[in-house]
Amino acid sequence: MGTLNVRTDEAMETALQALTSGGRSRSEAVRYALLHTYREQMIAQAKADADRLAENPDDQAEMLAIQRFMGVAE
Incomplete structure (x- = not known):
């Protein structure tokens, strides 16, 4: 599994805050x-x-x- 570093701005931080408000981690929110x-x-x-x-x-x-040909239709 790789790692991704992302620079956030104010809009990204707002979105991350909304996506993590339900208990998700920041990583889970980004993956979602x-x-x-x-x-x-x-x-x-x-x-x-x-x-x-x-x-x-x-x-x-x-x-x-x-x-x-793929066998998904008759």
Whole structure:
């Protein structure tokens, strides 16, 4: 496991204070915030991909072929 040093400003300190008010350590709060942000980005990317697939029937056929190859679709 690696270590990350971060310089905080007033806004970061305010956010950390809010995230640690429930008993989390500062490290736990930073891990939570990073993972939460990463999850939000992955969801946004999945939505963008779904929108793109909905607009292009050729992409839908390709995605179905890939899913069949991977064994996740019939």
